[in-house]
Amino acid sequence: MDLSAINPILFIAGFLVAATPLIFAAIGELVTEKAGVLNLGVEGMMITGAICGFAIAVETGSPLMGFAAAAVGGALLSLLFAFLTQVTLANQVASGLALTLFGLGLSALLGQSYVGIKPPRLGDMNFGPLADIPVLGPILFTHDIILYLGFALVAATWAVLKFTRAGLILRAVGESHDAAHALGYKVVRIRTLAIMFGGACAGLGGAYISLIRVPQWTEGMTAGVGWIALALVVFASWKPWRLLLGAYLFGGITQLQLNLQGVGVAIPVEYLAMSPYLITIIVLVILSRDKSAAPACLGRTFHASS
Amino acid sequence: MKLTKLLTTAAVALGLATTAMAQDKTKVGFVYVGPIGDGGWTYEHDKGRLAVEEAFGDKVETVYVESVAEGPDSERVMTQMALDGADLIFTTSFGYMDPTINVAAKFPNVKFEHATGYKRADNVSTYSARFYEGRAIQGHIAGRMTKSNIIGYIGSYPIPEVIRGINSAFIHARKANPDVQFKIVWAYTWFDPAKEADAAKVLIEQGADVVLQHTDSTAPQAAAQEAGNVITFGQASDMAQYAPFPRVSSIIDDWAPYYIARTKAVMDGTWTSTDTWDGIGAGMVGIGEISDAVPADVKAEALALKASLADGSYHAFTGPLNKQDGTPFLAAGEVADDGTLAGMNFYVEGIEGDIPQ
Numbered sequence: 001m002d003l004s005a006i007n008p009i010l011f012i013a014g015f016l017v018a019a020t021p022l023i024f025a026a027i028g029e030l031v032t033e034k035a036g037v038l039n040l041g042v043e044g045m046m047i048t049g050a051i052c053g054f055a056i057a058v059e060t061g062s063p064l065m066g067f068a069a070a071a072v073g074g075a076l077l078s079l080l081f082a083f084l085t086q087v088t089l090a091n092q093v094a095s096g097l098a099l100t101l102f103g104l105g106l107s108a109l110l111g112q113s114y115v116g117i118k119p120p121r122l123g124d125m126n127f128g129p130l131a132d133i134p135v136l137g138p139i140l141f142t143h144d145i146i147l148y149l150g151f152a153l154v155a156a157t158w159a160v161l162k163f164t165r166a167g168l169i170l171r172a173v174g175e176s177h178d179a180a181h182a183l184g185y186k187v188v189r190i191r192t193l194a195i196m197f198g199g200a201c202a203g204l205g206g207a208y209i210s211l212i213r214v215p216q217w218t219e220g221m222t223a224g225v226g227w228i229a230l231a232l233v234v235f236a237s238w239k240p241w242r243l244l245l246g247a248y249l250f251g252g253i254t255q256l257q258l259n260l261q262g263v264g265v266a267i268p269v270e271y272l273a274m275s276p277y278l279i280t281i282i283v284l285v286i287l288s289r290d291k292s293a294a295p296a297c298l299g300r301t302f303h304a305s306s
Numbered sequence: 307m308k309l310t311k312l313l314t315t316a317a318v319a320l321g322l323a324t325t326a327m328a329q330d331k332t333k334v335g336f337v338y339v340g341p342i343g344d345g346g347w348t349y350e351h352d353k354g355r356l357a358v359e360e361a362f363g364d365k366v367e368t369v370y371v372e373s374v375a376e377g378p379d380s381e382r383v384m385t386q387m388a389l390d391g392a393d394l395i396f397t398t399s400f401g402y403m404d405p406t407i408n409v410a411a412k413f414p415n416v417k418f419e420h421a422t423g424y425k426r427a428d429n430v431s432t433y434s435a436r437f438y439e440g441r442a443i444q445g446h447i448a449g450r451m452t453k454s455n456i457i458g459y460i461g462s463y464p465i466p467e468v469i470r471g472i473n474s475a476f477i478h479a480r481k482a483n484p485d486v487q488f489k490i491v492w493a494y495t496w497f498d499p500a501k502e503a504d505a506a507k508v509l510i511e512q513g514a515d516v517v518l519q520h521t522d523s524t525a526p527q528a529a530a531q532e533a534g535n536v537i538t539f540g541q542a543s544d545m546a547q548y549a550p551f552p553r554v555s556s557i558i559d560d561w562a563p564y565y566i567a568r569t570k571a572v573m574d575g576t577w578t579s580t581d582t583w584d585g586i587g588a589g590m591v592g593i594g595e596i597s598d599a600v601p602a603d604v605k606a607e608a609l610a611l612k613a614s615l616a617d618g619s620y621h622a623f624t625g626p627l628n629k630q631d632g633t634p635f636l637a638a639g640e641v642a643d644d645g646t647l648a649g650m651n652f653y654v655e656g657i658e659g660d661i662p663q
Contacts (some may be wrong), residue, residue: 011511075605117547216499222500263512
């Protein structure tokens with residue numbers, strides 16, 4: 001066992017990349033849930049975003065166009081969920097699961113002619129002298145722009161939810177849709193927008209996998225990241241900064257597991273593989289004593305007549 | 307009420323009609339572990355299926371189910387195929403072994419063919435390819451071309467099939483270059499591009515400049531390409547889209563002749579339970595073109611090795627060889643028998659680390 005073979009700088013830089021798809025998907029779901037909607041279709045929206053982004057990036061030759069298309073694709077798919085749950089008042093859990101299955105199928109169909117193609121690369125940002133700082137330089141300043149966007153998105157979500165009127169209204173809708181309605185806020189419209197934001201973010205997260213992390217298209221390539229994102233929102237008890245921390249933790253564990261194997265440490269891999277879920281369960285147990293964490297109207301349907 | 311009854315009758319009639327029509331054809335089912343678009347293992351099996359369709363045209367009907375999880379799920383899929391009237395079912399992953407045996411016991415008239423397993427029954431054959439012969443060639447090229455003397459290996463599951471490949475590659479890498487070290491990462495999946503890409507990146511970060519993979523997607527190839535100075539080999543399929551660099555050669559599975567022969571046997575009523583294990587010589591294992599990124603002398607050595615494996619003058623497991631713990635495995639000149647190879651659960655001497663249990 002020789003731990004010195006693990007380069008800590010590359011390791012940390014590696015898990016920042018591994019965590020980014022999680023950050024996008026989870027921050028989108030966090031906003032959706034803050035508005036009182038439980039969308040279990042994250043996996044479906046991610047994979048749809050992954051193929052939309054991949055296809056457009058290949059067709060236009062521009063990865064950034066691909067990311068834009070991924071956001072649009074994810075948002076469009078989430079609109080279907082919004083229609084089902086906000087207009088026809090269908091059950092959110094069932095609709096969300098259906099959305100995941102639908103997204104997996106749809107993406108496989110869309111992606112048929114894109115198997116085995118190499119997408120255009122999105123280059124790393126150039127920070128000039130900053131990248132030459134020892135230790136910090138290679139960790140923080142050698143990434144692509146989308147990774148920084150994910151970080152900025154978390155900060156922005158936190159600020160908007162905490163300090164702005166829009167954030168207050170969004171939280172009000174999630175805590176008590178009846179009260180928000182009585183105050184004259186358009187609950188359905190606000191929730192639809194939140195769902196679309198969640199869809200767009202999930203789409204971006206999916207595209208990050210297909211365009212940067214892997215980078216290629218294969219069916220089912222998101223492989224459960226959407227479900228981890230859902231667990232992560234609970235883990236973070238609906239708080240953006242905790243979510244960022246959790247994403248790095250989960251991303252770090254996957255990287256650590258592979259690194260340890262590479263240097264020959266005999267840790268049963270299964271323990272590390274299930275640790276994100278274990279931690280989430282423990283956090284859930286602790287959280288259950290604190291009833292204030294989850295938005296009060298999470299998962300409940302709203303109709304103006306009620 | 308009336309309408310529902312009418313519809314039900316119609317549906318039943320339709321069902322009967324399709325079943326009746328299907329009777330005239332030989333129906334061949336395929337159970338795949340990954341998607342047919344994986345570009346590797348399942349992709350090649352599906353090419354075999356298409357070859358069966360082409361060979362027999364109207365006389366055969368093929369069905370397949372892709373991305374079937376190993377375990378109970380696969381049992382359900384196989385049962386459904388058998389109930390739908392399949393005459394012959396190919397189950398194409400190691401983890402389908404027990405499910406195949408279970409389902410076969412329930413359908414004695416349906417023939418089953420299980421890939422890479424070792425359990426047989428009157429209506430269950432097994433078939434596999436001697437991939438380890440291809441691994442020997444990869445090991446040789448890897449040993450000759452590595453500059454860091456670190457070779458990364460992405461394993462799927464710690465089963466004999468995969469361990470055999472690691473040993474074969476290692477033996478020949480060491481033969482070509484005594485300083486070579488192997489770093490082995492187990493991905494615990496046959497197909498998960500994100501995980502495979504991560505594994506490849508980690509191996510590269512830890513100094514590997516050759517990455518061998520026993521997983522099915524092309525993601526490690528993409529990771530190597532990005533790193534720039536790392537060579538890889540196509541797994542199960544040619545993966546030529548990454549040639550000539552980083553992919554410098556490949557192991558190609560060619561199932562088509564076997565699938566056609568076995569389907570023919572079912573049609574003729576001559577099918578019997580057999581155990582087939584063919585290698586380079588029989589054409590079941592192909593070696594993809596060795597690209598120009600490989601120096602000419604290394605390429606010539608690799609081709610000579612291939613020729614000697616093909617004509618049987620050389621066996622990839624030839625003594626003297628010790629097991630990892632130093633106990634003797636093969637005496638000088640002795641070759642491993644198929645039974646030992648089929649159940650191989652140990653590393654050979656020189657590989658570091660333990661096989662996960």
